[in-house]
Amino acid sequence: MDKLPRLPDLNAQRAAMKKLEFLIGKWNGQARLLRGPGEWVDLHQSEDAQYKLDGLILVIEGVGWTITDGHSVLQALGIISFDDESATYRLRAFNDGRFLESDVKLLDQDAGIRWGFVLGQIKTQSVLRINESGEWTEVAEIQIDSEPPKKLLELTVRRSG
Numbered sequence: 001m002d003k004l005p006r007l008p009d010l011n012a013q014r015a016a017m018k019k020l021e022f023l024i025g026k027w028n029g030q031a032r033l034l035r036g037p038g039e040w041v042d043l044h045q046s047e048d049a050q051y052k053l054d055g056l057i058l059v060i061e062g063v064g065w066t067i068t069d070g071h072s073v074l075q076a077l078g079i080i081s082f083d084d085e086s087a088t089y090r091l092r093a094f095n096d097g098r099f100l101e102s103d104v105k106l107l108d109q110d111a112g113i114r115w116g117f118v119l120g121q122i123k124t125q126s127v128l129r130i131n132e133s134g135e136w137t138e139v140a141e142i143q144i145d146s147e148p149p150k151k152l153l154e155l156t157v158r159r160s161g
Contacts, residue, residue, distance in 0.1 A: 009084040014055045016082040016089070022111035022130050023049040023058065029135070029157030031064050033074055034142075034150065042067045043074060047136060047157050057081045080104055091115050121145045124152065134159065 031045035043064035052059050057079055064074030076095040083090060089104035102115045112129035126140040140153035 006085060010056065012084040013082045016084070016087075017051070017055055017058060017080075019106060020058050020080065020089075020113070021051075023060065023128075023136070024051065025049060025159045027136050027157035028160045029155070030067075031074070031153060031155040031157075033064065034152050035073075041073060044070075045074070045155055045157055047155075089113075093117075125149070126153075 025048075027047040027049070029045055031043040032040050033043060035041050044067060045062065045064045047060060047062045049058060049060045051057070058081075060078040060080070062074065062076045062078075063072060065072050074095075076093060078091055078093045080089055080091050082088070089106070091102045091104045093100050093102070100117045100119070102117050104113050104115045106113055107127070107129065112127065114125070114127050116123065116125040118124075121144055123143045124140060125143075126138060128136065128138040131137050136155070136157045136159075138153065138155040139151065141149040142152040143149040
């Protein structure tokens with residue numbers, strides 16, 4: 001006899017997702033993005049984080065425009081959910097016509113999360129924190145093969161709504 005699929009515990013999922021409420025809102029500020037070896041571009045950055053599906057998912061949209069000419073060079077959309085069966089947060093991120101999936105870990109010591117991706121010889125690690133001034137800070141590093149990790153992105157935004 002076929003076993004019925006397990007029903008998700010929606011209350012557990014919502015409770016876990018509530019731990020990410022420090023991200024909710026509209027944020028604006030600056031970012032620096034590594035576009036090539038030693039080629040940094042400075043950006044005006046916005047982040048918009050909102051709960052959807054009655055608190056079961058968190059959608060985060062980030063857009064960065066060059067300070068010099070207002071050209072959009074960074075557009076990313078992330079969807080975070082919580083799997084109550086495995087007790088893990090999952091991120092599906094979309095950027096530049098691609099998507100990736102990753103586990104997300106809550107940082108114990110403060111309001112923050114950590115995630116990363118591996119694509120062949122490329123490995124990334126990102127840490128997002130709300131600092132003591134209430135700013136959303138994010139640092140992403142990239143490592144290719146056995147080279148030491150390099151900063152890929154630095155971001156600081158403030159809640160604007």
